[in-house]
Amino acid sequence: MKGLEPGVTVVLRAFDDVPEHFFLVQSVEEDCVTGVALTGPLAGAYGEPPLDLIKSVHQP
Template sequence: MIELNPGDTVVIRAGEDWPEHLFRVDYIFDDCVGGYSLTGPMAGEYGEPDLGLVLRVHASAD
């Protein structure tokens, strides 16, 4: 399992309706993360992608 912290920037796996993109983690829940897309067609949009969609940490908060 990937260790995530608020403020991390992660890579979200491409899905049927969206490309792979960067996402800033603001909240960590039991089964998903909450935050904002940084790149791609959903840039600036709030979302709660499932933890399984997180490929890796792109940049750590610290």
């Protein structure tokens, strides 16, 4: 995905009972990104969402 790199904010698709939310990327791995949820019920929580959950790179 174009622009996907550490330090960017991405929009993650809704999954399970978690709505679409912003996520700050700390690292980009082969099959996932690592980082912290910025909004939604998981705000402040560390996570490793798979790349297919990324809807877009957020452009402020």
